Amino acid sequence: MLTLWYDRPADGADEHDAWERLALPIGNGRLGAMVFGRLGTERVALNESTLWTGGPGSKDAGNGRASGDWPVPRPGALDEVRRRIAEDGRMAPEEAARLLGNATEGDGHVPGFGAFQPFGDLLLDLGAAGVSDYRRALDLATAVASVEYTSGGARFTREYFASDPAQVVVVRVAADRPGQVSLTVRLAAGAPARAEGGRLTVRGTLDDNGLCFEGQVQVLAEGGGRTDGAGAVAVRGADAVTLVFSAGTDYAGEYPDYRGPDPHESVSARVERASARGYAALRAEHVADHRELFDRVQLNIGGYFVTPGQPSLPTDQALAAYGRGGPGDRALETLLFAYGRYLLIASSRSGSPLPANLQGLWNDSPAPPWDGDWHTNINVQMNYWPAEVTGLSECVPPLLRFVDGLRAPGRVTAATMFGASGWVVHQNTNPFGFTGVHDWPTSFWFPEAAAWLAQHVYEHYLFTGDAGYLRDHAYPLLSETAGFWLDHLAEHRGLVVSPSHSPEHGPFSAGAAMSQQIVWDLLANTVEAAEFLGVDPGYRILRALGDLDEGLRIGSFGQLQEWREDWDDPDDAHRHISHLFALHPGRRIRPCTAYGDAARVTLDHRGDGGTGWSRAWKMNLWARLLDGDRAHRLLGEQLRHSTLPNLWSTHPPFQIDGNLGTTAGIAEMLLQSHAGVVDVLPALPPAWPYGSFDGLRARGGHTVGATWQEGELVEVRLVSGHDGEVRLRNPAFLSGCRTQVPCTAEGDTAAFQASAGHAYRITVG
Incomplete structure (x- = not known):
């Protein structure tokens, strides 16, 4: 069974520890919840994906500027950096940041950038005592979390799910004996809760930017009595109680205002419709909707958790026991693969207003790591690596809409920062079209991000074959993205990107490998798309593709060079392997070639360590090199060192890209199709003989x-x-x-x- 389960509630060293390491996630792409399964007071931590500080009207920004109007470096700064790189060959990141990143204050903070906010907590005062036979679980196939235990001679059950069709989170508490369910429901959010007619409502505005939010939970009792109190609803002596929650904000993903209608009517309508349908109908609809996506893929690598005569292991114990070999290891690997698909379905549905962010959909802090944003120098891209190949094309539209929504503010940044046409976005972005730069020396400059995002737009066509989508959406975006680089590329022994910075590593220079490889990938995809459509891509792009330095060089110890010059250190174990973009997710480097062999040398020297997402990328890279044993070794490293008890991947802290990249890596071991042929079992590891x-x-x-x-x-x-x-x-x-x-x-x-x-x-x- 594809189920995570535990024999105790999620009680950690502190509330954040319990949330991050032990609680179980549910979501419908817009509403998320973390289930703790507690006995005295159950906590269900709630999220609504558009609840963000920052953006237009933010007090932190100091004015009401539109998102595309972020301050840019002083006139001439870009030319000065290019000139100095041409003369000296390199520039220290701190100096580049001083010249190019002066929009901020030197600490990585961008005024008005904002952060993803927790919505609040749904609290159930249950007062369970004398509990035995406790079990907390998350069934990946049904997307239903559950808690079961015996108390006072009755068997109590709770179920939790987030329905995409109904756009609500549902919680049900029941017992196998009548009249045993008594509880008090509270909604602790960013405003006082009001109780009326069995419904709790919170409504308010964020102090920072005035974003309006509202949440409602309807308490439906079967039998017993219900009482509305001061900010709470109490039920006594019921057979079962169902809670129906929904929330919304007045955010809209439209430049430049990013505001839409008041959320009250839509939230009220969702809660009322769902409440009228009843629990059984909501659950059946939710399970059928989820399974239509989840059940598309089946994987059998010989794993099972239960050995004849032995009990099933709770997931945290199975994780601790991983590495002993045998079916238990295979079962955990299968579960981790399925979990990645589950998490993507939960955090990115076709109608979701925003794509999966660094934490997917879940956040418990008003100041989350890296603002809970979208890092575009690999992380958001990795989130969607498993989507197409594991049958989840319907989960990609939120990313496609998000990328399309960056074009309007990105044109402002392209024009004001670079004097170029097209559009651009750098390393970090938010829901308000931020396309400028942070001022963090090692991670602020990355105009190649737009070209990398365009790869996902094109890949959606390659997997779906939708010619109308290619004609009306993908090709226009590819062409506009390429237009920026046709204006911005510099001539230096071929066309190069300058300034160029290999993400979070090394000096600023001209023509770093990743920069060149990404731009080559963009131009090649644009030309190929034009051929599919039977249109002329234009002389400029054809000439640029021919003159472009591809960023492929073999260095002094046989490695693929990270920079145009041979500056690589054989003892360097940096977590980013940026210069292997052309191997994966690009398609320029093939195995059993000189460049493929050089990529292998690079991976050997970088080692198998790193963060969760870094290990996931290395797994995909080894799979592309047709080395299933090494890819499987990285999977083992992921489970042993970068996976929390609730199977979330950790940087640390938790980042969902490690989960999603791992699922993509397992798929890459089994099936590849980037080289014009369907490659079956290209990197099958010896550990999976059947x-x-x-x-x-x-x-x-x-x-x-x-x-x-x-x-x-x-x-x-x-x-x-x-x-x-x-x-x-x-x-x-x-x-x-x-x-x-x-x-x-x-x-x-x-x-x-x-x-x-x-x-x-x-x-x-």
Whole structure:
């Protein structure tokens, strides 16, 4: 079973420790909650994704400027930095920050940037005593959290879920004996709660920016009596109690004002509709909606938690026991893969107003790490690495809308900071279109972020094959993003990015590897998209692609160079592996080539340590190098050193990109499709000698499954995404292939003509 479970409530060293390490997350992409499963007073920590300080009207900003109007470096600063880099070859980050980052105050703080805010807590005073047989769980397949225990001769159950169709969070408390449920419900949020008609309402505005928020929870008792008190609703002697919560703000993702209608009517309507439907209908609808996404992928690598004659291990104990080998390890790896898909579904649904941020959807602090924002130098991109390949294309639209929404303020920054057309965003952004710079020397300058985000826009087309989307949305965005670089690239032994900074590492220079690789990826994707559409990309972009320095050089100890000059230190173990972008998520470097071998040397020297997200990236990189054993080793390192008891990934602190990147890495070990062929089991680790998967997706819109035995491919199952030839690669095809249509094998590649939507079973031999 794909279930996280524990034999005690989430009680940590302090409230934040309990929230971060032990509580269990539920979410519907807009509303999030953390379930603690406590006995005296249950805490359900609530989030609403658009509750942010900062932006227009922020007191911290000092004025009501629009988000695209952030101060920029003084006139001539960019030219001065370029000139000095051309003369000296490099510039210290602190000096570059002084010249280019003077919009801020030198401490990384940007006035008016803001931070993601917790909505508050739903508190249930239960007073359970004499408890036995306690179990707290999260069923990933149903997206329902639960608590069960025995007290006073009755078996009590609680269930919690966040419904996307109903746009509410639902909590139900019940017992197997009538009249046993008594509780008091409180809503502790940013304003006093008012109780009327069994409904608690909080309403207010954020002091910083005047953002209006409202939350309501309806208390529905089955039997017993209900009493409205001062900021609380009490129920005594009921058979069951259902709580229906919803919340909203007047945020709207539209530049430059970022304000929409008052949330009162929409919140009230959601609570009333859901309350009228009843618990059973809400639960059934929620489970069916969630499973439609979650059940698309099945993975079997021989894992199970229960050994004959032995009890099932709670998840925290299974995590502590990881590394002993056997089915328990495989079960935990399978659970972690499924958990990443669960977390993406929970934090990014098709109608979500914002994409998954550094903490997905969940936050318990008014001053969260890194403001709970979107870091665009890998983190938000990594959040969406598993989306397309694990059958969750419907979770990508919040990111696509967010990127599109950055274009208008990004044009202001491109014009004022660079004197260029197109649009740009740097390393950090917020819900209010921030596209300028922080003043943190090692992590403020990254105009390549827009080009990297554009890769996700194009990948959505490659996986879905939606020509209308490519024509109307993806290609215009790619072209505009490329337009910025056509204006901004400098001539220095080829076209280069200057100034250039390998994220969070090293000096400022011209033509750092990651900068060049990202821009090459953007221009190549734009040209390829134009070819698909049958349009002319234009002479400027074709010439730029031909003249661009690709950022691929092999250095003195056989490594892929991080900078244009050979400055790499063989003892450097920095967590960023930025110069391997062209290997993953790019597609320029292939294994078993000189550059692939150099990438391997780089990874060996950087080592397997690092933060949760860094280990996840390395797992994907080793998979691209077709080294399943090394990729699996990184998976083990992730579980042993970067995973908390509730299976959240930690930097530290908690960052969700480690979870989502790990799920992507496991998928990358099983299926790749970036090189023009569907590569089945490209990096299968020896630790998984038997297994199968179904439902993974390949570029071209194909849905793929496979079975293997003793490490050898036995069968491929494929539903074609288009009419025409399908090419599959695996060493097993050296002995031929069989399917219901003519199949030819050439070397390790099998090919056959397919029809869109038709299912094919391809066997070896």
